[in-house]
Amino acid sequence: MPDPITRSAIEATATKIASYIRRTPVMEVTLSKIARPVALKLELFQHTGSFKARGAFSTVLGRDIPNAGIAAASGGNHGAAAAYAAYMAGVPAHIFVPAIASPAKxxxxxxxxxxxxxxxATYYDALEKCNRFIAETGALSVHAYDAEPTLLGQGTLAKEIQEQLPDIDTLLVAVGGGGLIGGIAGWYRGDVRIVGVEPDTCNALHASLAKGERVTVTPSGIAADSLGASFAGELMFPLAQKYIERVALVMDEEIRMAQRWLWDHARIVTEPGGATAFAALLSGAYRPHKDERVCVVLCGSNTDPLTFSKVMIT
Incomplete structure (x- = not known):
C-alpha cells in the first residue's frame, strides 16, 4: 500500500490551512550540559494552545460537513482544536472526553x-462513544491521531521547522498516539534524526518499536490526558519504524523539572505533555553530541494557573 503521508501531500495541506494556522516562533536556550544552544519550536502558541489545530483544520476544511457537524474524542487538546475548527467553519461540534480530561481543557x-x-475513564472509552455517535448521526469524524488528514496537518509543522531551522540535526518530539511525530517523519523522511519522547508510564510507541508490532499499554501519570494513548496509530507506525531513530523515556518528576526550567529560564508555561520532549534533554535521557544542532517541539500549553503553580512549588 502506498504511503499517503508524503511531502507533496503535506505541502498541499499547508497551503489549504495556511490562513487558519499561526506560524509559531522559534527561540534558543542554553543548557549548561549541552555545548550548542537548543532551539525551541514554540508550537504551544498555536491556536487553542497546541499543534492539534493543524490536523483539525486539515480534516474540516474543504469538506461537505453533515448537518450533525463534526465529532471527536479527545483527552482535551484535540477536542479544543476540533471545536475551534468547527466554530471557524460554522458547523456544530460534539466532543467526547474522558473523566481524566483537565478542567482547563x-x-x-x-x-x-x-x-x-x-x-x-479513558480516551478509548470516549472514542467508543464518539464512534457510536458518528454511526448514528453521520457526523464527520475528526480523529485525534490515526487518520490521513490528521497526519498531513501535523506534518505541516515539520515543513515550518525546516523553513525556520534548515540546519538542525535532531528533532525531539513528544509522543501520544503518534499523529504529530508520524506527520513529522512523513515530511523529513530520514533527512534529520527524529527522536520520540514518552513518559515511562505512557510508552505505547517505545513498547511497540521494541516488539516490532503495535502493542497495547495502560497509560498513567501526569501527562496521560495528552500523551495517554494505549497504542500507537496504525498509519504512523510504519513511518516510525522507518524514520524514527528511537524513543526516549522520561519520568513524571523529570517532566515537572522541565516545566519548572522552562518557566524559570524562559518564562514559558507548558502542560506536562508540552514539556515532555524537553525533559529528555534536561534529564539526559537524550544526550546530543558536542556539535549536534537540536530542536525541541514544545507542543502544548493547556494548563490552569492553580495546577501550574503546584508544579512550581513541588
Whole structure:
C-alpha cells in the first residue's frame, strides 16, 4: 500500500490551512550540559494552545460537513482544536472526553460552543462513544491521531521547522498516539534524526518499536490526558519504524523539572505533555553530541494557573 503521508501531500495541506494556522516562533536556550544552544519550536502558541489545530483544520476544511457537524474524542487538546475548527467553519461540534480530561481543557472546548460528553475513564472509552455517535448521526469524524488528514496537518509543522531551522540535526518530539511525530517523519523522511519522547508510564510507541508490532499499554501519570494513548496509530507506525531513530523515556518528576526550567529560564508555561520532549534533554535521557544542532517541539500549553503553580512549588 502506498504511503499517503508524503511531502507533496503535506505541502498541499499547508497551503489549504495556511490562513487558519499561526506560524509559531522559534527561540534558543542554553543548557549548561549541552555545548550548542537548543532551539525551541514554540508550537504551544498555536491556536487553542497546541499543534492539534493543524490536523483539525486539515480534516474540516474543504469538506461537505453533515448537518450533525463534526465529532471527536479527545483527552482535551484535540477536542479544543476540533471545536475551534468547527466554530471557524460554522458547523456544530460534539466532543467526547474522558473523566481524566483537565478542567482547563474542558473549559476551552466549551468556549468554542461545542457540545461535550464527559464520560468513561479513558480516551478509548470516549472514542467508543464518539464512534457510536458518528454511526448514528453521520457526523464527520475528526480523529485525534490515526487518520490521513490528521497526519498531513501535523506534518505541516515539520515543513515550518525546516523553513525556520534548515540546519538542525535532531528533532525531539513528544509522543501520544503518534499523529504529530508520524506527520513529522512523513515530511523529513530520514533527512534529520527524529527522536520520540514518552513518559515511562505512557510508552505505547517505545513498547511497540521494541516488539516490532503495535502493542497495547495502560497509560498513567501526569501527562496521560495528552500523551495517554494505549497504542500507537496504525498509519504512523510504519513511518516510525522507518524514520524514527528511537524513543526516549522520561519520568513524571523529570517532566515537572522541565516545566519548572522552562518557566524559570524562559518564562514559558507548558502542560506536562508540552514539556515532555524537553525533559529528555534536561534529564539526559537524550544526550546530543558536542556539535549536534537540536530542536525541541514544545507542543502544548493547556494548563490552569492553580495546577501550574503546584508544579512550581513541588
Amino acid at each position: 474542558v473549559a476551552k472546548i466549551k468556549s468554542y460552543g461545542a457540545v461535550i460528553a464527559q464520560d468513561g
